Amino acid sequence: MQTLTIGKALNLGLRKAMEDDGKVVLMGEDIGKLGGVFRITDGLQKDFGEARVVDTPLAEAGILGTAVGLAMRGYRPVCEIQFDGFVFPAYNQIVTQVAKIHARSRGKLPMPIVIRIPFGGGIGAVEHHSESPEAYFAHTAGLKVVAVSTPADAYWGIQQAIAAPDPVVFLEPKRRYWEKGEVDPDGSPDPLFGSRVVRGGDDVTVLAYGPMVKTALQAADAAAEEGRSLEVVDLRTLSPLDLDPVYESVRRTGRCVVVHEAPVTLGLGAEIAARVTERCFHSLEAPVLRVGGYDTPYPPSKMEEDYLPDLDRVLDAVDRSMGF
Amino acid sequence: MTALQQGTTEVVDPVPGAGAPHLPDQPDLVQLLTPEGERVEHPDYAIDVSDEELRGLYRDLALVRRWDAEATALQRQGELGIWASLLGQEAAQVGAGRALAEGDMAFPTYREHGVAWTRGVDPLHVMSLFRGVDQGGWDPVARSFNLYTVVIGAQTLHATGYAMGLQRDGAENAALAFLGDGATSQGEVNEAMIWAATFAAPVVFFCQNNQYAISVPIERQSRVPLYQRAAGFGFPGVRVDGNDVLAVLAVTRAALAAAREGSGPTFIEAFTYRMGAHTTSDDPTRYRLAGELEEWKLRDPIARLKAHLSRSGIADADFFAAVDAEGDELAARIRQGTLEMPDPAGTEMFDHVFAEQTPELAQQRAEFVEYHASFDTAGSDTASSEGN
Ligand SMILES: Cc1ncc(C[n+]2csc(CCOP(=O)(O)OP(=O)(O)O)c2C)c(N)n1
Numbered sequence: 044m045q046t047l048t049i050g051k052a053l054n055l056g057l058r059k060a061m062e063d064d065g066k067v068v069l070m071g072e073d074i075g076k077l078g079g080v081f082r083i084t085d086g087l088q089k090d091f092g093e094a095r096v097v098d099t100p101l102a103e104a105g106i107l108g109t110a111v112g113l114a115m116r117g118y119r120p121v122c123e124i125q126f127d128g129f130v131f132p133a134y135n136q137i138v139t140q141v142a143k144i145h146a147r148s149r150g151k152l153p154m155p156i157v158i159r160i161p162f163g164g165g166i167g168a169v170e171h172h173s174e175s176p177e178a179y180f181a182h183t184a185g186l187k188v189v190a191v192s193t194p195a196d197a198y199w200g201i202q203q204a205i206a207a208p209d210p211v212v213f214l215e216p217k218r219r220y221w222e223k224g225e226v227d228p229d230g231s232p233d234p235l236f237g238s239r240v241v242r243g244g245d246d247v248t249v250l251a252y253g254p255m256v257k258t259a260l261q262a263a264d265a266a267a268e269e270g271r272s273l274e275v276v277d278l279r280t281l282s283p284l285d286l287d288p289v290y291e292s293v294r295r296t297g298r299c300v301v302v303h304e305a306p307v308t309l310g311l312g313a314e315i316a317a318r319v320t321e322r323c324f325h326s327l328e329a330p331v332l333r334v335g336g337y338d339t340p341y342p343p344s345k346m347e348e349d350y351l352p353d354l355d356r357v358l359d360a361v362d363r364s365m366g367f
Numbered sequence: 368m369t370a371l372q373q374g375t376t377e378v379v380d381p382v383p384g385a386g387a388p389h390l391p392d393q394p395d396l397v398q399l400l401t402p403e404g405e406r407v408e409h410p411d412y413a414i415d416v417s418d419e420e421l422r423g424l425y426r427d428l429a430l431v432r433r434w435d436a437e438a439t440a441l442q443r444q445g446e447l448g449i450w451a452s453l454l455g456q457e458a459a460q461v462g463a464g465r466a467l468a469e470g471d472m473a474f475p476t477y478r479e480h481g482v483a484w485t486r487g488v489d490p491l492h493v494m495s496l497f498r499g500v501d502q503g504g505w506d507p508v509a510r511s512f513n514l515y516t517v518v519i520g521a522q523t524l525h526a527t528g529y530a531m532g533l534q535r536d537g538a539e540n541a542a543l544a545f546l547g548d549g550a551t552s553q554g555e556v557n558e559a560m561i562w563a564a565t566f567a568a569p570v571v572f573f574c575q576n577n578q579y580a581i582s583v584p585i586e587r588q589s590r591v592p593l594y595q596r597a598a599g600f601g602f603p604g605v606r607v608d609g610n611d612v613l614a615v616l617a618v619t620r621a622a623l624a625a626a627r628e629g630s631g632p633t634f635i636e637a638f639t640y641r642m643g644a645h646t647t648s649d650d651p652t653r654y655r656l657a658g659e660l661e662e663w664k665l666r667d668p669i670a671r672l673k674a675h676l677s678r679s680g681i682a683d684a685d686f687f688a689a690v691d692a693e694g695d696e697l698a699a700r701i702r703q704g705t706l707e708m709p710d711p712a713g714t715e716m717f718d719h720v721f722a723e724q725t726p727e728l729a730q731q732r733a734e735f736v737e738y739h740a741s742f743d744t745a746g747s748d749t750a751s752s753e754g755n
Contacts, residue, residue: 072580075583077650077654080581080649098583099587100549100583101550101552101580102553105552128517128518129518132553132554132555167499168449169448169449169496170517171517172517308727338728339716339717339720340720343502343711344499345498345499345711346713346715346716349713349735
């Protein structure tokens, strides 16, 4: 058992994946000598060389487009997008090519590409450095999307994503990179594409992923002091969604609150609310509520506390749910 | 050959990723002021600048550097979220900025504080952006200086489109697009250059080759000197000493004049060096050698103009002392203005999403106000400033 930050766990996970499979190639801006702007690839170029840890030219379409060709040659490209807001120059390649080639080739051309994106806000950055673009990708057939929230999931998840035969958009909660947790490199991981109940409770089911899992857990702690018991589910995977544990939970609690940073309108929460309503209609005591960002561009950092869901906003939704 | 038609082929070291950025012989480098401050002539770029103008350029350079130093200090003291320093690039920015005529439009990235200065943008607007108060509070139209653009390369297309608009309107003006060496790798920048060439748009691409895109040296972006790329798009490319404010002024003036006269785009590569970190969150010791920095210090853009001004008697000690004093005043104003900047009310984020407010946003805004009002004291700041 080791205590690691999410950032370090990713670094070790990448290292392990590269040791296990000589076809794994990391590509991205500043990932070599610098080790990436978040140092996630720190030391990897030194140990694996410039051919396997490639500092690319400053061109995201180039990173993803060449990854497609490399994948066709049997490589497993792991592309780092420096910040969420800079994935869009590559969006065309991801959505029109990476996502569709397997289907278009009727399975003859697998696309085992991982697209690592540090996502979400809360770090006081300037614009385009705090976006939550997950819905764009989850809405695109042919892409799998995961969001990790713990060092253990980061360590195992990155290896599983790299080993997966399909393209995986791998969302890393950048404001949690420095948070610590236990990782057991000898243990066996949960499946990559599945959700997990991370705290049991009876009154309200709270769903979250990525950076908001911690916020949901903090809300559960605060609620507990007032005698309210929240069940917290870490969705972990946004496409495909694994909602069976959620249905089970909601049938027990009768209440459900979905939390994410992305704008609420047409966000993941909308899809989840619809599905939970369809499947648990008779058990629901209240409508499924959503807590998320407003339908505004991510604001300048002095306003981000107003924008981002915090534990108070989660608790407020819990109150409203209980009030029905 | 006109001043803007250059094109010898310089062969670069063919070893991929070889070496740290070097200072090769630069046969094509346009220079009017040597690193020692010696005034030299260039056959294609004569420039007539009055003593007054020369002192003005010095003042610009010195004040912009002082501003940059103050901003870096403020960031270290936690008053700015981040700062993108222009240290070392003052001449490139001031030279290009001062080449603009009234009615020309500049399209900066995020580091063009020196150009902002020449356009009369209040430094505090730039500071407010890096403090996280807003996205840059200046009026881009009034100042003929677009808002900063963080997504690399996007603004080169905007500049080209703007230039096409100027062209259609028969306006005798040009657009000046700023970009970095790293940015030249972006697809959008290549599209901008194709558009500009195809439509002979009155746009000048001003690339500050400061040798690095964060940690990645220029060798990782281009195997030929950047200015030579222009030929492939079908317009002239020029490499100018980016640490020589006179040469930058002359070359940019000529390119803008050519654009205004209908000769289409020019690509200017200002060969310079980023003396500081990429931004205050970067650690350049991980990817570059101290020796390199020392070497570039010898080409300092301000020292060389100062040497020229003193040696030729255009400015004396009193002048330099007066500029220093002005710098201190400016720095004090920037410091105080930054510290006194009020935090924005949260409601502001709803107010300018659209020109025409939507019912959904109006409702979210109302809910936001109500939610914050529900806290007794904690949320009252936000709620009370709501009326403005
Ligand atoms: C599309 C995009 N990708 C990545 C980034 C992150 N980023 C910010 S600045 C930078 C390097 C830019 O280098 P260059 O164009 O040479 O300009 P410089 O900063 O040196 O002035 C990078 C990679 C970004 N802002 N936009």
